[in-house]
Amino acid sequence: MNVLACYKVVYEEQDIVVGPDGKLSFDRAEIKPSLYDLNAIEEGSRIAAATGGTLKGVTVGDKKVDDGKLKKGVLSRGPEEIFLVMDDSLADTDTNQTATALAAAAKKIGFDLILCGEGSSDYYSQQVGIQLGEILGLPVINAVSKITVEGDKIIAERSLESDVEVLEIPTPAVICVTSDINEPKVPSMKDILAAGKKPVTVFSPGDLGVSLEPKVEKISVQAPKAADRKLIIIEGDADDKVAELFEHIKQELK
Amino acid sequence: MKSYFLTEEHEVLKGMVKEFVQNEVVPVTKELDEKHEFPYELMKRCGELGFTGIPIPEKWGGAGSDAISMCIVIEEISKVNASLGLTLDAHTSLGCTPIAFAGTDAQKEKYLIDIASGKKIAAFGLTEPNAGSDAGGTQTTARLDGDHFVINGAKCWITNIGAADTYTITARTDPDSKGPKGISAIIVEKGTPGFTIGKPEKKMGFNSCMSGDLYFNECRVPKENLLGELHQGFKTFMVGLDEGRIAIGAIAVGMAQAALDLAAKYSKERVQFGKPISAFQGVSFKLAEMQAAIDYNRTYMYRVAKMRDSGMRYSTEAAILKFMSSEMALDVIDKSLQIQGGIGYHGDSEVSRMYRDAKLLTIGEGTSEICRVVVGNAVLAKY
Numbered sequence: 001m002n003v004l005a006c007y008k009v010v011y012e013e014q015d016i017v018v019g020p021d022g023k024l025s026f027d028r029a030e031i032k033p034s035l036y037d038l039n040a041i042e043e044g045s046r047i048a049a050a051t052g053g054t055l056k057g058v059t060v061g062d063k064k065v066d067d068g069k070l071k072k073g074v075l076s077r078g079p080e081e082i083f084l085v086m087d088d089s090l091a092d093t094d095t096n097q098t099a100t101a102l103a104a105a106a107k108k109i110g111f112d113l114i115l116c117g118e119g120s121s122d123y124y125s126q127q128v129g130i131q132l133g134e135i136l137g138l139p140v141i142n143a144v145s146k147i148t149v150e151g152d153k154i155i156a157e158r159s160l161e162s163d164v165e166v167l168e169i170p171t172p173a174v175i176c177v178t179s180d181i182n183e184p185k186v187p188s189m190k191d192i193l194a195a196g197k198k199p200v201t202v203f204s205p206g207d208l209g210v211s212l213e214p215k216v217e218k219i220s221v222q223a224p225k226a227a228d229r230k231l232i233i234i235e236g237d238a239d240d241k242v243a244e245l246f247e248h249i250k251q252e253l254k
Numbered sequence: 255m256k257s258y259f260l261t262e263e264h265e266v267l268k269g270m271v272k273e274f275v276q277n278e279v280v281p282v283t284k285e286l287d288e289k290h291e292f293p294y295e296l297m298k299r300c301g302e303l304g305f306t307g308i309p310i311p312e313k314w315g316g317a318g319s320d321a322i323s324m325c326i327v328i329e330e331i332s333k334v335n336a337s338l339g340l341t342l343d344a345h346t347s348l349g350c351t352p353i354a355f356a357g358t359d360a361q362k363e364k365y366l367i368d369i370a371s372g373k374k375i376a377a378f379g380l381t382e383p384n385a386g387s388d389a390g391g392t393q394t395t396a397r398l399d400g401d402h403f404v405i406n407g408a409k410c411w412i413t414n415i416g417a418a419d420t421y422t423i424t425a426r427t428d429p430d431s432k433g434p435k436g437i438s439a440i441i442v443e444k445g446t447p448g449f450t451i452g453k454p455e456k457k458m459g460f461n462s463c464m465s466g467d468l469y470f471n472e473c474r475v476p477k478e479n480l481l482g483e484l485h486q487g488f489k490t491f492m493v494g495l496d497e498g499r500i501a502i503g504a505i506a507v508g509m510a511q512a513a514l515d516l517a518a519k520y521s522k523e524r525v526q527f528g529k530p531i532s533a534f535q536g537v538s539f540k541l542a543e544m545q546a547a548i549d550y551n552r553t554y555m556y557r558v559a560k561m562r563d564s565g566m567r568y569s570t571e572a573a574i575l576k577f578m579s580s581e582m583a584l585d586v587i588d589k590s591l592q593i594q595g596g597i598g599y600h601g602d603s604e605v606s607r608m609y610r611d612a613k614l615l616t617i618g619e620g621t622s623e624i625c626r627v628v629v630g631n632a633v634l635a636k637y
Contacts (some may be wrong), residue, residue, distance in 0.1 A: 068262040069269075076266060186274045189304030189317040192266050 010166030099131035099177030301372015332508030349376025356482030448473030459610030580615035
């Protein structure tokens with residue numbers, strides 16, 4: 001089964017600096033593949049190995065996605081080849097732009113199964129996989145915690161509150177995986193040294209014949225204001241504590 | 255992030271080692287240290303990841319990479335578990351490298367492939383009760399008897415004892431010789447009759463890295479286990495010791511960096527006189543000195559590694575790195591503990607483990623004094 005794993009390039013969260021005005025600065029932030037997309041890559045690698053198929057990777061973004069260290073890092077985790085949909089206008093795409101770009105690239109690359117992480121580790125909208133399935137007109141399942149391939153069918157499990165839902169769908173299909181599905185393996189030195197020899201293909205939106213206009217206008221991104229802790233410790237028996245807590249909340253809301 | 259010196263592969267490797275260390279080394283480090291246990295599982299994982307023979311050619315079971323990669327791996331691992339860093343150093347530089355350097359194809363086939371790939375663990379035996387800094391004092395003997403060497407004598411402070419399957423040891427093969435001449439390197443397999451492995455020594459630190467005695471009593475090993483030329487063992491083991499000194503540099507830099515990280519974080523959290531102690535120059539100047547010392551040593555470590563990778567002679571530089579970096583680590587760890595005060599002095603603190611561990615660095619694999627002798631001789635040879 002030929003698998004295409006989608007990954008987003010995001011900033012390292014701990015390097016993001018929140019300014020006094022609540023604005024975020026990414027100037028000193030390293031970049032990395034989004035955390036949950038590593039689960040998609042790992043699962044793709046497993047499926048490709050188990051079925052004698054291939055795993056390829058695809059991402060959308062501005063020139064960040066062409067960073068050598070990042071590309072080698074992704075390639076060392078299993079994909080035999082990666083594709084970058086790259087344009088200056090794609091620095092901070094909305095979910096529909098990303099899904100549209102991925103759909104066009106996927107058609108060009110070819111696939112039996114597309115895997116996405118359950119959400120990106122920056123905005124975590126959990127939208128791209130669903131929209132990608134819709135645009136491609138394919139079956140799509142999200143929140144999948146186990147995948148079994150049976151011929152050209154997929155048995156996907158979703159862990160619900162108290163039970164497990166088992167779904168069977170034909171391929172081609174799009175599946176979004178949760179972080180429970182696997183533990184991404186640490187690549188070996190051999191994997192890293194091999195990564196530099198794997199091909200990387202860059203597409204512009206023009207190459208794919210799509211126009212990628214944003215559907216969402218982003219007005220501003222602000223970090224939430226940190227609230228000062230009140231440092232009140234309520235003592236007494238349960239009824240008194242509840243009553244006193246209630247009083248404190250009432251005061252706050254005034 | 256741009257790098258002035260490391261390649262993209264090195265940067266990816268660094269990220270990968272950090273991931274391995276966080277996921278697999280951190281969770282078991284404290285327990286291994288407290289129980290004085292050899293890290294068998296971690297060494298197996300190191301083999302799978304290619305860390306057990308980084309500079310050894312792929313053909314012989316290694317990763318076919320370079321000494322800079324070895325520095326990166328050992329530094330990152332030693333930040334949290336210096337015992338594992340030292341185990342890897344003793345295995346790779348002392349255990350594998352002499353065989354890669356002086357071994358015949360048959361020896362490499364038989365021993366190197368298994369150890370460089372991590373299937374087996376290697377050790378190197380030079381130190382004796384009366385020989386260490388003075389390798390010429392070697393009293394262990396090996397006499398030729400038909401197709402065999404017959405070895406008699408004892409070794410001490412041999413790292414990786416017990417866990418190792420393959421031991422390269424030094425023995426005097428020319429009974430009429432004095433000093434470093436007339437000594438040979440010979441490979442001895444665990445389980446050879448007449449070869450006894452002692453119990454791990456109780457040490458001040460490096461608890462999950464095992465060191466101890468080896469005993470040879472009429473121990474017969476095949477003649478073809480001679481490593482390198484007869485009576486020329488000194489050359490063979492100096493290759494391992496030189497490379498090992500780079501690895502010790504990486505352990506020292508890693509430990510010092512971790513000690514600085516702990517001190518800097520703590521100094522921003524600990525409030526005294528109404529402000530974090532990092533706001534006092536008595537503390538921030540210490541942090542600055544620690545950072546400066548670490549950066550200098552890390553840069554120099556890369557230089558020596560690059561010299562090795564370029565095929566240059568680097569014995570003098572390796573000796574400089576060894577004593578400078580190990581003494582730096584002691585100083586930085588001491589400052590870190592001072593900044594952390596009572597919390598640092600607690601027996602369970604990470605810095606207290608580092609404090610106990612670090613002292614070995616100025617002693618093992620060439621004491622600070624012997625390294626100064628090497629450098630002093632090199633200086634005087636020029637004038």
